[in-house]
Amino acid sequence: MTLTTTTHQILIVGGGAAGIATASSLLARDASLEIAIVDPADTHYYQPGWTLVGAGVFKPQSTARSMASLIPKGVQWIKAAVATFEPDHNAVTLEDGRVLGYEQLIVCPGLKLDWAAIDGLVETLGANGVTSNYRYDLASYTWELVQNLKGGQALFTQPPMPIKCAGAPQKAMYLSCDHWLRSGHLAQINTRFYNAGAVLFGVPDYVPALMKYVERYAIDLQFSHRLVAVNGPAKRATFIQTRADGTTETLEQGFDMLHVVPPQTAPDFIRSSPLADAAGWLDVNPATLVHRRFSNVFCLGDATNTTNAKTAAAARKQAPVVAINVLAALGRTSKQAVYDGYGSCPLTVERGKIVLAEFTYGGKVAPSFPSWLLDGRQPTRLAWWLKERVLPPLYWQGMLRGREWLASPKEAVAQHG
Template sequence: MPALQPPASANHHKVVVVGAGAAGIATVASLIAREPSLDIALIDPAEVHYYQPGWTMVGAGVFDAPSTARAMASVIPRGVRWVKAKVRTFDPSGQSVTLEDGRVISYEQLVVCSGLKLDWEAIDGLVDTLGRNGVTSNYRFDLAPYTWELVRKLKQGRALFCQPPMPIKCAGAPQKALYLSCDHWLRSGRLGAVKASFFNAGAVLFGVPDYVPALMGYIDKYGVNLSYSHRLTAVDGPNQRATFICTLPDGSTQTRTEPFDMLHVVPPQSAPDFIRQSPLADAAGWVDVDPHTLRHRRFGNIHALGDVASTSNAKTAAAARKQAPVVANNVLVALGRLQSLAHYDGYGSCPLTVERGKIVLAEFTYGGKVAPSFPHWLLDGCKPTRLAWLLKAKLLPPLYWYGMLKGREWLVRPKPLANEASQ
């Protein structure tokens, strides 16, 4: 009969995971699937876990908001210690983290997946008007239903949709809101009376060129006024005015103010303050990791994944789903439990909801290389298809709750690093 392990100290664990979002829960679940007795602490103060990819569908009246939320306690794998607190600082040399209440928790291996910061305050006047005066955002659980309310009620006028500078969580989400709203107005005979505009801080509609033709087809279909190099800087809610800074080809800028009846805002995004100010951060504030192993470049017993990692992949739940098994594998290699390092190829996916019932399923790896999960004859991701919509609307939510968060690595089993010819 094997000897019983001594109980873990309240302030020391083999593995400490910071962040219980999609990346954190998936990583813990993948670790437990490989080593059921592994001593893990998961640090996160949140009471609720959200399926954030569903908020676009809430904003279009397809999902109801409660279906995208579950109690955090219900998704944390059994046997994992939940430390319900915020992290204040990291001490890599002392192999510990300090919590906001002053407690210190030490570790042998640290995994950081704290997500990113939605900087609502960076846009003047925005916080005071969110959720009223026609100002909304699908990037918040409580506001996505207001998006659908505005779309349903708007009979005529100007609807503005904005996209901030990269990087952001789910780069396609700002235009998903645009397309689904326009589709509703088209089906209800209001498109034309409702005029839609898309203000993009970037220089292209989508970062992977293969998918742009299909998307431009919908921009034309909906008669969207498309403006590049426009960054939202201020919102006057009571007077329904949005102010943009436009960067001209010569690098100079000019201010432009636009009236609106509906304004869908996506805030600027950055690494959380406690990450940016830590020894783990690179010059841009993200956790500085090797893009393939997801191990920290300077601290060998630290890994990071999800939105907070410095990797150049799209910041999506699909990326986290691929990254989690890689990190789980590589943490166990670092602990001496496994032999071969695993490899992440930069996979990300963005199901672009171009109309109710059809999706352009963008899938790509590092460098914008198209990486379809399905054979071309079954699903051509560069074209809008009903099958991709069924995948998004019917299959992905249960795959998230009962697959990804349970350590079931369907189609995402990690590949050994040595198998990659590029390494």
């Protein structure tokens, strides 16, 4: 094995929402910690904002900030990509050949959007009416297409689970339909939702409210349909439908606008690592977020194999749990924290109203507010106000700065055998 060039007390792989929030959370509890973050990106994105960029509510620039401005003071930023993990030797190798050692490792690299998994998609993204709110540079193209479409076929797709923010594929559709309704064009537009899954939303409590909007916008729901190819110039999309008996059928559909959500996996350097489970996801205890095989490795964010919704709200709750449990591993606290699987999905059903889905492991509804103030199972203006006005500053000034508003972890005294 290559000799390590530097050893860090705490090494964090990934400078996204989960990584920066965890670093800040650790420092808020113990400012003497020595922490390094490894991430090659120049820019950090507030991805939950892209739904509203695609609806003309936010400007794209408001969702981006320089990575340098967000790395917490006192944390070393190693601007590089990870190649391999050697958890048996407490080491990480970077793509440039450097080897970093660690006492405690925190892994939160986000996930990979596999655009290339859909034949012909990469060549036509951003042109020929093909767009996606899952990319910073395309969300504004979504809004351009929505404004210009006066009639024809509008298709929205959702790939197999798991994906980042399971509600986002339909959020784009509802906001588009709302614009067409307000501008008087909805009757001339056939909207179809091609969902690889079998249900509209995984937590049944929220489906009745969503179905009212499906009916209001006359959306044609097509379940068990997976997008496999796009011919941009010909404006044709190819789907594979899986029937109840397991047989499949390939079908084509023309479009004037196509909003695509790509299949999603853990990053390649995770999938090929000793940290991955058989499906390629980081293998963690779902409550403590400690790796199942390596006790000084913690994982959070979108690349883990936990069953929570892959959202920024989940990372916001996970970060303090990991911070406390890392401190316990270092002998700095006798407490242990547990994550209950909380995730939140603000479903934008029209401009000015949101169905605020909040739930924990097993799809158990877990509202943050009393029902008299905000019933998340119904569309409300208050939930829209939270999404548009409260959540962005909660993210930039709260979560990323170690201020755990609405995110205090559940603690339990650690059991030492």
